[in-house]
Amino acid sequence: MLEVASPTDSRGYVLAKVAMWLEVGVKVVWAAWPDERRVTVFRSESDITLLDEGDTLTCEELLPGFALAVGEVFA
Secondary structure, three states: EEEEEHHHHHHHHHHHHHHHHOOOOOEEEEEOOOOOOEEEEOOOOOOOEEEOOOEEEEOOOOOOOOOHHHHHHOO
């Protein structure tokens, strides 16, 4: 699941949506923060990875072989 924060979304609003997706059984939620040019990967409420422009977004457990440079997300 990908959740993209719009300029009018509060951080709390986006995180509440992420929590909802995780609660209903979504295995991985990517939250994209365009203003910060970051992606946060949530596998649970405690398994969280922060990715910056120089990092690579992967998801081997669901998308084997998938790799995307975070910087390309915001290009």
